[in-house]
Amino acid sequence: MTEMSSVFDGLFNSFYQDNNENITSSNNTLSSENIPTNNISKSENIPIDTISKIETIVPINNIPESKDKNEFTFLETPNIPKEQNIFNINSFVSELRENDAKKNKEYSLKNTNMSAYDIASGCIGKIVMKILNHPVEDYGSSWLPVLMRGYIGNSIHDFIQSESNQFTETERSLKIPSIHFSGRFDAIIGNNNLIEIKSCTYADYKKIIKNHQPRLNDFYQLMTYKYILENYLEEAQRQPRETLRSDPPKQREYNIDTIQFIFVCHQIFAADYDTMGQAINDVKLIKQMLGSKHNQFYFITSLVIDLTKLEIDQYINPIKQKIERINHYVSLNKLPDKDDEFINNKDCFFCLYKRNCPYR
Numbered sequence: 497m498t499e500m501s502s503v504f505d506g507l508f509n510s511f512y513q514d515n516n517e518n519i520t521s522s523n524n525t526l527s528s529e530n531i532p533t534n535n536i537s538k539s540e541n542i543p544i545d546t547i548s549k550i551e552t553i554v555p556i557n558n559i560p561e562s563k564d565k566n567e568f569t570f571l572e573t574p575n576i577p578k579e580q581n582i583f584n585i586n587s588f589v590s591e592l593r594e595n596d597a598k599k600n601k602e603y604s605l606k607n608t609n610m611s612a613y614d615i616a617s618g619c620i621g622k623i624v625m626k627i628l629n630h631p632v633e634d635y636g637s638s639w640l641p642v643l644m645r646g647y648i649g650n651s652i653h654d655f656i657q658s659e660s661n662q663f664t665e666t667e668r669s670l671k672i673p674s675i676h677f678s679g680r681f682d683a684i685i686g687n688n689n690l691i692e693i694k695s696c697t698y699a700d701y702k703k704i705i706k707n708h709q710p711r712l713n714d715f716y717q718l719m720t721y722k723y724i725l726e727n728y729l730e731e732a733q734r735q736p737r738e739t740l741r742s743d744p745p746k747q748r749e750y751n752i753d754t755i756q757f758i759f760v761c762h763q764i765f766a767a768d769y770d771t772m773g774q775a776i777n778d779v780k781l782i783k784q785m786l787g788s789k790h791n792q793f794y795f796i797t798s799l800v801i802d803l804t805k806l807e808i809d810q811y812i813n814p815i816k817q818k819i820e821r822i823n824h825y826v827s828l829n830k831l832p833d834k835d836d837e838f839i840n841n842k843d844c845f846f847c848l849y850k851r852n853c854p855y856r
């Protein structure tokens with residue numbers, strides 16, 4: 497399982513992603529040039545009277561508006577008496593909203609560390625506010641379907657990790673109190689190939705296959721794990737097991753010269769497509785791009801990057817610099833300066849601090 501922040505994989509824009517076009521690659525290997533450093537019938541066997549008749553199916557081009565922004569319109573079931581016990585989706589959404597705010601609050605109060613995902617894509621204002629336990633006005637998530645996407649992502653991780661013996665270590669905690677860092681990497685093979693499993697939308701999946709490039713924030717996330725493994729291993733291994741969510745890394749030394757992404761395209765929901773037809777066309781296109789319509793696993797692909805072909809410092813330095821900057825502000829118990837280069841006000845949609853953000 498990845499850390500909580502990975503629930504939001506692929507949803508954020510980041511200052512790194514903004515510069516995605518600048519990555520160039522060939523043969524699945526990133527070249528070192530120009531990578532920015534800063535930045536769902538009828539079933540004949542089921543007797544019809546055992547199922548509720550749906551008398552009105554809303555035509556696709558005449559979807560009614562919800563009267564209330566918190567009340568969604570689903571398929572109508574007019575003949576079902578109100579007192580009958582049926583699962584109510586609006587009530588479910590309310591339950592979800594309530595549980596989400598509660599969990600976010602508990603998580604925020606407990607987790608006052610930066611994660612690798614924060615380093616790779618997060619606004620420094622948000623990260624420092626999290627570490628300093630800055631007050632939050634509303635703990636509710638801005639887009640609730642993200643919760644279901646998170647579950648799908650976690651299930652994909654569990655499936656791959658539990659069905660394979662290829663990994664040497666999986667789910668290793670990297671907790672480094674001295675720099676307020678806490679993260680977990682997905683897997684490693686040997687002591688050199690660091691692996692990240694990423695679920696993504698069809699749109700992102702298509703881009704990855706076409707360009708042979710990872711998403712930029714995913715790349716920097718793995719580079720952050722590399723940096724931590726190679727510079728803070730002893731401190732990670734010293735942490736008491738009861739303070740960790742999983743075992744720390746086991747080996748005496750790591751020399752990460754390869755990173756590998758396992759990209760899994762998850763099912764469509766939420767706002768990825770306007771029509772089912774677009775999605776179906778994309779699936780056909782993906783199969784074509786992979787060169788086989790008979791490939792039953794067209795939704796999984798892997799991308800390997802040979803780090804020995806890159807000028808590593810230009811990627812590691814900004815990571816180091818951002819970690820130092822965060823710790824600088826935290827040591828002064830001060831929010832980042834408004835003109836700090838790591839403030840990213842394009843990253844605000846999911847931010848818990850947006851209601852009282854000093855940077856917008």
Ligand code: SF4
Pocket residue numbers: 619620621622839840841842843844847848849850851853854855856
């Ligand atoms: S609302 Fe935007 S600018 Fe403000 S802290 Fe959050 S991400 Fe940064």
